[in-house]
Amino acid sequence: MDLMTDIQNIEVSPMEHPLAGQVIALTSGGTGGHMFPAVALARALVRxxxxxxxxxDARASRYTEGVEGVETIILPAGGIAGKGLKGRITGALRLGLGTMKAxxxxxxxxxxxxxxxxxxxSIPATLSAKWLxxxxxxHEQNAVLGRANRMVAGAAHRIATSFPTVKLIAPNDAAKVIWTGxxxxxxxxxxxxxxxxxxTSEGPVRLLITGGSQGARVLSEILPAALVALPRDLRNRLIVTQQARSEDLEAVRKTYEGSGIDVTLASFIEDIPERLRDCHLVIARSGASTVAELTAAGxxxxxxxxxxxxxxHQRxxxxxxxxAGGAWLLPQDRFTTEILSERLTKLLQNPAALTRAAKAAKATGRPNAAERLADMVLDLLGLNPAGSPDHDNMTQKDPQKV
Structure with a gap:
């Protein structure tokens, strides 16, 4: 690689570019939940x-393609959890090869x-960093420390979290925890x-229903019937945007027919930010990215x-x-047409409760999480980011609960 030669030829102001001439390595699994925050940090570091x-791994190259200042290195890797003996052996061998390369x-x-x-x-590069x-x-996206992160957390110098508290972080590691979002x-x-x-009491009520990148069958099966069962005056005010799997769209559409509900159905919603801005209530799974967006938007x-x-971890x-007061949790085993219809009838007719939840959600949000993570990198290198947004509040006040 000719990286160092290229970097040394760059002349920039250290005040504007505190990481000029530095190489920072990022590593991540290939799913969107891991890659989106990693790429966001990559962009912040390049800036x-x-x-x-x-x-x-090979699944993730599309996420970094075309990102200026980022060089992608594909490693052999394989999962172990939830696999049979052969799968675990194969996964371990691939991780071994990936670690040697990393x-x-x-x-x-x-x-x-x-x-x-x-x-x-991510294991090959983090383990190699430890050894070298x-x-x-x-960085942990969920409220439970993931299995790969657990393997290296004890040796890590910092543990950045998306939530104020994260389970399964060892007590001895609490001092390293930083709540970045x-x-x-x-x-x-x-x-x-x-x-x-x-x-308002007479105006439209906008619902946004998402099930993650692949949709969620239970939302398609239960939600439409629950909305159709709402009192007529409330039902006629509904404006619904619902994501559903392609194979479920026709059945969902038939359920809504004749209900008086204004509904938009799609297997993928292109304009989520606009829909999120205008909606009064979101009904969704609780993956890390979904929760981060809901709380940032409030x-x-x-x-x-x-x-x-x-x-x-989603629970x-x-x-x-x-x-924190920003949402209501409804377990899937209680996600029935009757229960949901009753809950929504009370909730959608209580604007004060919705407003309180919106404020509480925003209070826990971290819309500048990428910059907080970049500040953490500077801090890790001894380049304390004085004057950075909320720098004094970066450290998690109430560390993990085990």
């Missing part, structure tokens, strides 16, 4: 003058720091400056955690927002 090496490349490029975002593909004595930190797309972060506009939500999520994500 501060760094050159970023991005270690990931160690050789890190030894050659010698980055100033390594930042891991979880997922099995390179300062490294991890979870980076989100800038179009949603911009909603932090907008105010929540509660529904929009109330009814959250239905995915029961099969690893370590039940803990939803609990954190509910405990």
């Amino acid at each position: 501060r003058g760094a050159h970023v090496l991005f270690f990931t 160690r050789a490349l890190l030894k050659k490029s010698r980055p100033a720091a390594v930042i891991g975002f979880g997922g099995y593909a 004595g390179i300062p490294f930190a991890i 979870n980076p989100i797309r800038h179009e949603v972060a911009a909603l932090a400056s907008t105010e929540y506009d509660a529904p 929009r109330p939500a009814l959250l239905v955690p995915l029961p099969s999520a690893i370590d039940d 803990f994500n939803a609990q954190q927002v509910e405990e």
Whole structure:
């Protein structure tokens, strides 16, 4: 690699670009939940003058394609949890090969720091950083420390979290925890400056229903019938935008027919920021990215955690927002037409409760999470980001609960 030659030829102001001439390595698993915050940090570091090496697996190359200042390195990697004996052996072998490659490349490029975002593909680079004595930190997107991050948390110099409290962080690691938030797309972060506009007694009521990147079957099966069962005067005021899987769209459409509900259905919603800005209530799963966007925007939500999520992390994500007053958690085993219709009837006719939840959600949001993470990198390198947004409040006041 000719990285160091290229970087040394760059002349920039250290005040404007405190990381000029520095190589920072990021590493992440290949799912969107891991990649989106990692790429957001990559962009923030590049703006501060760094050159970023991005270690990931083959699934993730599309996320970093075309990002200026970022060089993507594909590593062999494989999962272990939830697999049979053969799958675990294969996964372990691939992780071993990935670790050998990551160690050789890190030894050659010698980055100033390594930042891991979880997922099995992050293990080779974070373990190698530990062995090579390179300062490294991890970022956890969920309210439960993920399995890959657990493997290296004890040796990490910093543990950045998306939530005020995170389970399964060892007590001895509490002093390393920094509540940065979870980076989100800038179009949603911009909603932090907008105010929540509660529904009036006679005006429209806008609902946004999403099930993550693939939709959620339970939302398609239960929600339409529950909305159709609402009192007529409320039902006729509804403006619904619902994401559903492609194979569910026709059945969902038939359920809404003749109900008087103004509904827009799509397997993928292109204009989520605009819909989120205008909606009065969101009904959704409680994945890390969804929760980060809801709280940054300050929009109330009814959250239905995915029961099969690893370590039940979606339930803990939803609990954190509910405990803060920004959402209502409804477990999937209680997500029935009758219960949901009753809950929505009371909730949608109580604008004061919706407004309180919106304010509480925004109070827990971190729309500037990417910059907070970049500040953490500077702090890790001893380049304290004085004057950075909320720098004095970066450290988590109430560390993890085990």
